[in-house]
Amino acid sequence: MEGLLARTDLHGYQRYTVEFIKTNTVSAILLSMGLGKTVITLTALVDLLFDSFEVRKVLVICPLRVGIVWVDEIQKWSHLHFLQCSVAIGSETERQAALKAKADIYIINRENVQWLIENSGLPFDYDMVVVDELSSFKNHQSKRFRSLMKVRPKVSRIVGLTGTPTGNGLMDLWAEFRLLDMGQRLGRFIGKFRADYFVPDKRNGQVIFSYKPLPNTEEEIYRRIADITISMKSTDHIQMPELVTTEHPVRLSDKERERYDELRQDLVLKLSGGDVTAANAAALSGKLCQMANGAVYGDDGETHHIHDRKLDALEDLIEAANGKPVLIAYWYRHDLGRIQERFSAIKLDSPDSIKAWNNGDIPVAVMHPASAGHGLNLQSGGATLVWFGLTWSLELYQQTNARLWRQGQKDTVVIHHIITKGTVDEQIMKALRRKDATQNALIEAVKVSLGREKGR
Numbered sequence: 200m201e202g203l204l205a206r207t208d209l210h211g212y213q214r215y216t217v218e219f220i221k222t223n224t225v226s227a228i229l230l231s232m233g234l235g236k237t238v239i240t241l242t243a244l245v246d247l248l249f250d251s252f253e254v255r256k257v258l259v260i261c262p263l264r265v266g267i268v269w270v271d272e273i274q275k276w277s278h279l280h281f282l283q284c285s286v287a288i289g290s291e292t293e294r295q296a297a298l299k300a301k302a303d304i305y306i307i308n309r310e311n312v313q314w315l316i317e318n319s320g321l322p323f324d325y326d327m328v329v330v331d332e333l334s335s336f337k338n339h340q341s342k343r344f345r346s347l348m349k350v351r352p353k354v355s356r357i358v359g360l361t362g363t364p365t366g367n368g369l370m371d372l373w374a375e376f377r378l379l380d381m382g383q384r385l386g387r388f389i390g391k392f393r394a395d396y397f398v399p400d401k402r403n404g405q406v407i408f409s410y411k412p413l414p415n416t417e418e419e420i421y422r423r424i425a426d427i428t429i430s431m432k433s434t435d436h437i438q439m440p441e442l443v444t445t446e447h448p449v450r451l452s453d454k455e456r457e458r459y460d461e462l463r464q465d466l467v468l469k470l471s472g473g474d475v476t477a478a479n480a481a482a483l484s485g486k487l488c489q490m491a492n493g494a495v496y497g498d499d500g501e502t503h504h505i506h507d508r509k510l511d512a513l514e515d516l517i518e519a520a521n522g523k524p525v526l527i528a529y530w531y532r533h534d535l536g537r538i539q540e541r542f543s544a545i546k547l548d549s550p551d552s553i554k555a556w557n558n559g560d561i562p563v564a565v566m567h568p569a570s571a572g573h574g575l576n577l578q579s580g581g582a583t584l585v586w587f588g589l590t591w592s593l594e595l596y597q598q599t600n601a602r603l604w605r606q607g608q609k610d611t612v613v614i615h616h617i618i619t620k621g622t623v624d625e626q627i628m629k630a631l632r633r634k635d636a637t638q639n640a641l642i643e644a645v646k647v648s649l650g651r652e653k654g655r
Contacts, residue, residue: 203277212431217243219429220358225380227359229430233605236360237272240329241279248303254327261331263308309335313346323350333359334594336378337371339389344374351381363594369412369420376424384423440608446616449508459490484623491622492588494533502533509587509617510541516585516615517563524581527565528599530588538565556580568595577602582610587617589627593634
């Protein structure tokens with residue numbers, strides 16, 4: 200097994216977290232990207248399966264692209280090599296075969312949780328469940344959440360892994376911890392949780408659009424979950440590269456501003472090529488984001504050009520990189536089309552393209568945040584990321600940044616944001632900063648002080 204990593208290569212914080220998972224039948228592991236959540240959990244599983252014999256059969260639920268990461272991690276570490284792992288992806292027949300195969304760990308993507316529990320016809324006989332990216336179960340009304348809750352009493356051990364527990368605010372925590380501890384700490388009912396810790400914020404008459412925390416709510420929630428929660432930041436435990444974030448404002452012309460304001464105020468924009476209509480607030484937000492980026496889809500599905508302000512700014516940033524690789528995050532298909540029309544940009548959407556990027560063979564690359572969210576290591580290919588189009592999702596935003604800003608990156612990471620002044624872009628940046636502050640408060644509140652623990 201020459202070249203493989205051994206258990207002795209685990210960092211001190213990783214060994215501590217392994218023991219935490221083994222000691223607690225319910226655990227929430229909130230670790231920043233790059234801290235090794237997968238190898239930590241697999242090491243704990245080895246001990247629970249083959250040392251203490253407290254676990255017999257494990258189900259890992261994860262994003263589709265992350266399943267292979269678990270398999271790769273097993274191959275990287277010598278003390279994990281004898282783990283038998285079966286990945287249930289593909290057609291229904293292939294999933295059935297994988298779940299019937301003899302293994303210690305069964306991996307399934309979160310989109311198939313409902314199928315597994317309600318439609319597969321297979322018994323749910325897993326005595327331990329690992330939810331990789333616990334934040335994907337933050338919606339208590341989703342089918343995956345409801346299905347997993349049906350079988351939760353059958354599970355004797357459960358681990359929730361995520362780096363973004365409060366991607367959209369403290370309200371997310373209720374469903375995540377309801378799944379973990381079945382309501383012991385934050386209550387069994389979302390209504391009571393909401394009434395105890397929040398007050399209505401934005402509303403229209405009797406219709407409430409959002410809630411805000413009551414005074415001291417954060418501290419009380421963190422106190423209630425602290426006993427089963429371990430959290431650490433990557434900057435606390437590993438040598439991270441320097442990170443620089445910048446904003447590059449662009450401004451619309453008077454005519455472009457008139458078009459933007461017309462749609463914002465009237466929900467209908469009349470263009471020579473056809474009309475653009477926004478049916479509701481969510482649709483309006485999407486249309487305004489598109490216009491801020493430079494183009495917008497019409498009611499007929501056609502793309503209508505608005506401006507090239509962001510493309511011009513992007514050209515300046517690529518030129519300023521002086522030949523160093525640049526990764527561009529886009530959101531809409533017409534963004535991708537316009538970027539590739541102006542620049543020789545390669546889309547990172549396959550193993551071959553990702554390998555070429557990491558080998559330094561791609562000077563300008565583009566990637567959608569939903570494709571960059573989990574499990575991809577891109578730090579070898581470059582250290583410059585440009586957000587051409589922003590996302591409201593803190594989880595996707597942070598995970599995309601973490602593809603470059605992670606352990607192993609040798610250069611200072613520079614993250615550029617091209618912001619169209621006076622548009623929804625500014626609101627998105629403010630929202631991302633607010634959510635990040637809330638999330639950092641949670642991590643700080645339950646962060647483990649390894650020195651203090653050792654001194655007990």
